Structures are given as C-alpha cells and as structure tokens.
Amino acid sequence: MRARTPENKERRTRDLLDSARELAQAQGVRTLRAGVHVSGVRRYFESREEILLVLAGREWTDWAGAVVARLGAGERPVPAAALAGLLAGSLDERPLFCDLLAHAQVSLEREVSAASVRAYKVAALDAVARLTAALTRAVPGLTGEAARNLIAAATALAATLWQTANPGEVLAKLYAEDPSLAHARAEFVPRMTQVLDALITGLIGPA
Amino acid sequence: MRARTPENKERRTRDLLDSARELAQAQGVRTLRAGVHVSGVRRYFESREEILLVLAGREWTDWAGAVVARLGAGERPVPAAALAGLLAGSLDERPLFCDLLAHAQVSLEREVSAASVRAYKVAALDAVARLTAALTRAVPGLTGEAARNLIAAATALAATLWQTANPGEVLAKLYAEDPSLAHARAEFVPRMTQVLDALITGLIGPA
Numbered sequence: 128m129r130a131r132t133p134e135n136k137e138r139r140t141r142d143l144l145d146s147a148r149e150l151a152q153a154q155g156v157r158t159l160r161a162g163v164h165v166s167g168v169r170r171y172f173e174s175r176e177e178i179l180l181v182l183a184g185r186e187w188t189d190w191a192g193a194v195v196a197r198l199g200a201g202e203r204p205v206p207a208a209a210l211a212g213l214l215a216g217s218l219d220e221r222p223l224f225c226d227l228l229a230h231a232q233v234s235l236e237r238e239v240s241a242a243s244v245r246a247y248k249v250a251a252l253d254a255v256a257r258l259t260a261a262l263t264r265a266v267p268g269l270t271g272e273a274a275r276n277l278i279a280a281a282t283a284l285a286a287t288l289w290q291t292a293n294p295g296e297v298l299a300k301l302y303a304e305d306p307s308l309a310h311a312r313a314e315f316v317p318r319m320t321q322v323l324d325a326l327i328t329g330l331i332g333p334a
Numbered sequence: 335m336r337a338r339t340p341e342n343k344e345r346r347t348r349d350l351l352d353s354a355r356e357l358a359q360a361q362g363v364r365t366l367r368a369g370v371h372v373s374g375v376r377r378y379f380e381s382r383e384e385i386l387l388v389l390a391g392r393e394w395t396d397w398a399g400a401v402v403a404r405l406g407a408g409e410r411p412v413p414a415a416a417l418a419g420l421l422a423g424s425l426d427e428r429p430l431f432c433d434l435l436a437h438a439q440v441s442l443e444r445e446v447s448a449a450s451v452r453a454y455k456v457a458a459l460d461a462v463a464r465l466t467a468a469l470t471r472a473v474p475g476l477t478g479e480a481a482r483n484l485i486a487a488a489t490a491l492a493a494t495l496w497q498t499a500n501p502g503e504v505l506a507k508l509y510a511e512d513p514s515l516a517h518a519r520a521e522f523v524p525r526m527t528q529v530l531d532a533l534i535t536g537l538i539g540p541a
Contacts, residue, residue, distance in 0.1 A: 157444065207536075232494060233436050237364065237502035244505050248515050273532070279520065280529050283494035284487060287439060295444035298451050308455050313486065322487050325480070325536030326529065329414075 140171045144185075147178045152223045155293070156230045176238040183231045184250030186224035191254035193217050194261065201264035207331065210266060211324035214277075218285040219316050225289030228282055268331035280326055281319075288315050347378045351392075354385045359430045362500070363437045383445040390438045391457030393431035398461035400424055401468065408471035414538065417473060418530035421484075425492040426523050432496035435489055475538035487533055488526075495522050 151159045156179060172178050194217050198205060205213070218225060227235075236244050255278055262274040269277070292315045294302065302309040358366045363386060379385045401424050405412060412420070425432060434442075443451050462485055469481040476484070499522045501509065509516040 157441065229436070229440050232497040233364065233440050236505055239504075241504050241508055245508055245512075245515070248505075248508070248518055252515065252518055272528075276525060276529050276532070279494070279525065280487065280491060280533075283490045286494060287486070287490035290439040297446075297448050298443055298455075301448055301452055301455070305452075308452070308459065311455055311459055318483060318486065321479075322483050322533065325483070326487075326533045327536070329532030329534065329536030 136171070143168060143171055144178065144181060147175075148182055148223065151179065151182065151226070156223075156226045160230070173240055173243060174238070176235050177240075177243045179227060180231060180235045180239055180243055180247045182223070183227040183235065184247045186221060186227055187251045187254040190217060190221055190224055191257045193220075195257055198261045198265040203265075204267050205265045207266075207327040208324050210262075210327055211320045214281050214323055215316050215319035218281065218319065222289065222293075225285045226293075228286035229290055232286070266327070266331065269327075273330040277323075277326060277330060281323060284319055284322060288313060288319055343378070350375060350378055351385065351388060354382075355389055355430065358386065358389065358433070363430075363433045367437070380447055380450060381445070383442050384447075384450045386434060387438060387442045387446055387450055387454045389430070390434040390442065391454045393428060393434060394458045394461040397424060397428055397431055398464045400427075402464055405468045405472040410472075411474050412472045414473075414534040415531050417469075417534055418527050421488050421530055422523050422526035425488065425526065429496065429500075432492045433500075435493035436497055439493070473534070473538060476534075480537040484530075484533060484537060488530060491526055491529060495520060495526055 147159075154162070160175060160179070168175065168178065172181075194213065197213055197217070231247070236247065239247075255275060258278050259271055259274040262277065263269055263271055266274075291311070291313055294312060302312050354366075361369070367382060367386070375382065375385065379388075401420065404420055404424070438454070443454065446454075462482060465485050466478055466481040469484065470476055470478055473481075498518070498520055501519060509519055
C-alpha cells in the first residue's frame with residue numbers, strides 16, 4: 128500500500144515503526160537485524176538500522192518521561208535506595224530499550240546517515256537533560272555532573288546486564304548444563320539495584 | 335603455508351592470533367569483522383568470531399593479571415580513589431579489550447560453537463575470581479559480592495564509554511561540526527574514574 132498524501136505517509140511511517148517495535152521486542156534486536164527485509168520499508172526509511180535508531184530515540188524519551196514523573200517535583204527527597212530501585216525497575220520494564228542501547232553504540236549509530244544519527248543524539252541528549260534536572264531536584268546533594276554520571280552508568284549497566292540476562296541459544300544451553308558457569312548470568316534487577324544504590328550513595332557523599 | 339606437525343600447528347595458531355590482535359587493535363573490531371576473510375584461518379579456527387572471542391578471553395586474563403599485580407598482596411590497603419584510578423587506567427591501556435567486551439556480548443558469544451563460548455566464559459570467570467580475591471584482600475570493607483559488582487560495573491562502563499569515545503566516521507564529523515552534541519562524547523578516563531570512585535566509596539560504606 129503506497130501512501131499518496133502527507134497524512135497517509137505519516138500514518139504509514141507510524142505503522143511501520145509500531146510493527147518494527149513489536150517485532151524487535153518479540154525477537155530481540157539481533158535476530159530482527161539478521162532477518163528478512165520487510166517490503167515497503169525503503170520508501171519511508173533509509174534502512175532497518177534507521178528504524179531501530181528512531182525506536183531507540185523514542186525509548187530514551189519514554190524512559191526519561193517515566194522516571195521524571197516518578198521522581199516528582201522535588202517535594203519529597205528521594206533516598207538512594209529508592210532511587211536505585213526506581214531506575215532499575217524502570218529499565219527492567221523496558222527490555223527493548225536495554226537491547227537497543229547495546230546495538231545503537233556498537234553498530235546502529237555507525238550505519239546510518241548523519242541526519243539520522245543526529246536525530247538520535249538530540250533525542251538522547253534531551254532525555255539526559257530532563258533526567259538531570261529532575262534528579263538534581265529530587266535528590267539532595269546530587270550535582271548535575273553526578274546526575275549525568277549516574278545516567279551514563281545506569282544505561283551502560285542496563286545495556287550490559289540485559290545481554291547477560293538474555294544469552295543466545297548456545298550459551299543458555301551451556302548454563303543449563305553447567306551450573307558453575309551459570310552464575311555469570313547475573314539477575315538484572317538485583318545486581319542493577321545493588322550497584323546503583325552504592326553508586327548513588329557514593330555520589331551524594333555522607334548524609 | 336600448511337602446518338604439518340603439532341608444533342607447526344601450534345605456532346601457526348599463535349601467529350594467526352597475534353596478527354588478528356594487531357589488526358583488531360588497529361582497525362577496531364567492527365571494521366575487522368566487516369572486512370575480507372583472511373585465507374587459511376578456517377584450518378585453525380571455526381570463524382573470525384572464534385578468533386575474536388579467543389582474543390577477548392586472553393584480554394580478560396591479561397587485565398586480571400595486571401590489576402592483581404598492581405593491587406599487591408594486601409600489605410597496603412588501597413583507598414577508593416586510588417583503586418578507581420588503577421581500574422580506569424588499566425582499562426584505558428587496553429582499547430582492544432574494551433572494544434571486544436561490547437562485541438562479545440552483543441554478537442561474538444552468539445555466533446560461535448558451544449566449545450568456544452565455554453572456553454571464553456571459563457577464562458572470563460577465572461579472571462573475575464582472581465580479581466575478586468585480590469580486591470577483597472586489598473580493599474578493607476569490600477566483600478566478595480561487592481567486588482564482583484565492581485568488576486561488572488567497571489567492564490560495563492568500559493565497554494560503553496570506549497564506544498562513545500571512539501565514534502564512527504559520520505558521528506565524529508557531526509561532533510566536530512556541532513559542539514552542542516560533542517559533550518555526548520565523554521572522555522574515557524575522567525568519567526570512568528569519577529563513577530568508579532563514587533561506586534567504590536558506596537560499596538565499602540562509611541570509613
């Protein structure tokens with residue numbers, strides 16, 4: 128179905144993004160990238176990589192919105208343990224975001240046009256700026272630089288721990304056969320919460 | 335050149351690994367993977383991915399050895415800031431390790447045989463065990479679990495920050511043109527040191 132008016136084109140673009148999102152979430156980003164090309168995509172996007180990077184930008188925006196909403200307007204200070212739980216929980220609820228974070232850095236960002244990577248960076252930086260403002264309001268003693276370091280660490284950990292918690296088929300079989308290797312498969316939420324709790328405590332200094 | 339004796343085969347395997355290491359370090363893992371196949375490799379390794387995962391395992395062993403040596407036998411307690419600097423510096427000296435860490439999780443581990451991924455996991459877990467023993471000896475108040483969390487966080491951050499500090503061609507050009515985007519390109523050692531210092535402080539608790 129070809130879109131003949133600007134409205135149709137916009138709707139078709141949105142529909143393609145929604146389908147790609149469902150597929151990526153169901154199959155994982157790696158499997159989706161290795162799969163067959165969906166017909167019609169090239170009329171609206173440069174490539175599958177561009178679609179995935181658009182989705183990654185939206186995930187940044189959505190995650191920032193959710194965290195900012197949960198932090199509130201600073202009327203109640205948020206203690207370190209609660210903030211660690213909030214961040215870990217919000218990332219655990221967003222498996223596609225975690226999966227995309229890893230792929231964006233290693234490959235997606237490197238495989239699209241300047242305009243596409245720029246749009247992604249603008250979305251990510253805007254999300255970081257909104258998160259930084261909300262975090263410094265809600266957490267006494269947390270500076271802007273410390274908040275940016277916290278966001279960088281939380282997303283880096285989420286990207287890594289998500290891949291660890293979702294091994295490939297061969298590795299999953301190995302873990303099932305050999306319990307001595309299985310403890311490499313750290314659980315996402317407990318480890319994330321422990322690390323972020325300690326990090327936030329260290330960033331805000333002694334109470 | 336075909337290797338006709340076990341000694342020749344071993345030497346040839348070692349030579350191939352050494353060349354692959356030089357190439358990967360010079361070009362980056364992503365470029366190497368996308369490049370042409372080196373002839374003769376298939377006689378000694380399953381695939382380019384297996385070679386890279388063998389290199390990643392060796393990098394884990396090498397990194398652990400260097401950190402353990404610098405930590406000493408626990409005769410002098412290592413303060414948080416010194417440990418953060420030691421870890422950040424040791425990872426900064428190992429760009430190939432940082433690059434491989436990101437690729438191992440997202441793709442290499444998922445593209446090799448069970449025997450190859452098992453050998454990699456054994457090397458990585460052995461390195462983590464040696465690091466954990468040395469860290470708990472050298473850092474008063476650091477438990478084994480906290481040490482493992484610290485190693486997980488340090489390697490996750492190194493994997494992410496290295497990719498950020500080494501953007502692709504298109505992104506590097508964008509950063510040069512638009513300074514408002516360039517601050518996404520965090521410097522590896524300062525950010526790594528800041529985050530690890532705060533994390534270690536939080537992990538060992540108030541002095």
